[in-house]
Amino acid sequence: MGKWKICCAVTAVLFIIVVVVLVTLCFTLFKPKDPKITPQSVTLESIHLVVFPVVKGNVSLGLEVTVDNPNYGGFKYRNSTAYIFYRGNLVAEAPIENDSISARAKHNISTKVIIFAEKLGTDGNFVIDILSGILNFTSSTILHGKVNVFNILKLKASSSSSCNISVLVQNQTAYSVCKIKTRL
Numbered sequence: 036m037g038k039w040k041i042c043c044a045v046t047a048v049l050f051i052i053v054v055v056v057l058v059t060l061c062f063t064l065f066k067p068k069d070p071k072i073t074p075q076s077v078t079l080e081s082i083h084l085v086v087f088p089v090v091k092g093n094v095s096l097g098l099e100v101t102v103d104n105p106n107y108g109g110f111k112y113r114n115s116t117a118y119i120f121y122r123g124n125l126v127a128e129a130p131i132e133n134d135s136i137s138a139r140a141k142h143n144i145s146t147k148v149i150i151f152a153e154k155l156g157t158d159g160n161f162v163i164d165i166l167s168g169i170l171n172f173t174s175s176t177i178l179h180g181k182v183n184v185f186n187i188l189k190l191k192a193s194s195s196s197s198c199n200i201s202v203l204v205q206n207q208t209a210y211s212v213c214k215i216k217t218r219l
């Protein structure tokens with residue numbers, strides 16, 4: 036074998052190793068993943084409710100979530116909405132403005148939802164719940180966006196979480212139990 040052939044063979048082997056390493060990295064470490072939303076807190080900001088003679092007023096909740104972007108690239112999410120349900124019916128929503136989270140960073144999003152009592156009053160159980168002193172809500176937050184790793188690996192990603200929220204009317208506090216949903 037001539038010097039050139041050895042040189043060529045070594046170069047080819049190195050090239051193959053580099054390609055294999057890059058491809059492996061693309062499918063492992065750099066592979067785009069869904070960001071994770073972790074609800075931090077649900078706070079009762081204010082509660083003004085009158086049930087007699089008519090149901091009126093409002094309940095204002097502060098929602099805070101942390102979005103953890105595990106990717107080696109930025110996550111850009113579109114304008115989104117946080118939804119609040121009462122006994123299965125959508126009663127309030129709050130906007131979450133589009134933003135981006137840089138690679139391997141965490142980002143807090145807080146938003147405020149105002150639930151108008153008129154929406155709750157239409158449910159026959161509302162008065163019963165008020166008398167029992169507990170209003171239960173569920174919340175749902177989904178972020179849709181894109182992950183872009185080095186402009187090569189791109190993925191549509193989404194992240195979502197939901198919470199069971201109990202508002203205790205007497206002492207005006209809110210308790211929440213949340214879970215993170217994986218891919219939809």
Ligand SMILES: *[C@@H]1O[C@H](CO)[C@@H](O)[C@H](O)[C@H]1NC(C)=O
Nearest residue numbers: 082083084091092093094149
């Ligand atoms: C909520 O109700 C209180 C008391 O009725 C009122 O002062 C306040 O303006 C209401 N908030 C909104 C956003 O309508």
Ligand SMILES: *[C@@H]1O[C@H](CO)[C@@H](O)[C@H](O)[C@H]1NC(C)=O
Nearest residue numbers: 112113114115130131132133
């Ligand atoms: C998101 O919502 C904000 C405020 O409503 C608006 O100014 C902006 O243009 C929206 N962005 C997109 C990408 O729709």
Ligand SMILES: *[C@@H]1O[C@H](CO)[C@@H](O)[C@H](O)[C@H]1NC(C)=O
Nearest residue numbers: 111112113114132133134135
């Ligand atoms: C939100 O979307 C608007 C419209 O597409 C864009 O101009 C703005 O830069 C985006 N904001 C962030 C923080 O990405």
Ligand SMILES: *[C@@H]1O[C@H](CO)[C@@H](O)[C@H](O)[C@H]1NC(C)=O
Nearest residue numbers: 075076099100101141142143
């Ligand atoms: C997000 O909020 C959590 C809990 O409130 C706090 O521990 C963390 O430092 C905040 N992170 C950022 C990036 O602001």
Ligand SMILES: *[C@@H]1O[C@H](CO)[C@@H](O)[C@H](O)[C@H]1NC(C)=O
Nearest residue numbers: 164167169170171199200201
């Ligand atoms: C509200 O939620 C609490 C805690 O999850 C539960 O103990 C209670 O029974 C619920 N109340 C109603 C009326 O669903």
Ligand SMILES: *[C@@H]1O[C@H](CO)[C@@H](O)[C@H](O)[C@H]1NC(C)=O
Nearest residue numbers: 168203204205206207208209
């Ligand atoms: C609010 O009241 C409930 C029961 O009515 C109790 O379990 C809870 O500890 C109270 N919370 C605070 C902050 O006082």
Ligand SMILES: *[C@@H]1O[C@H](CO)[C@@H](O)[C@H](O)[C@H]1NC(C)=O
Nearest residue numbers: 173197198199212213214215
């Ligand atoms: C919320 O409550 C419902 C019904 O009680 C239960 O099935 C669900 O798992 C709860 N969700 C969370 C996040 O705890």
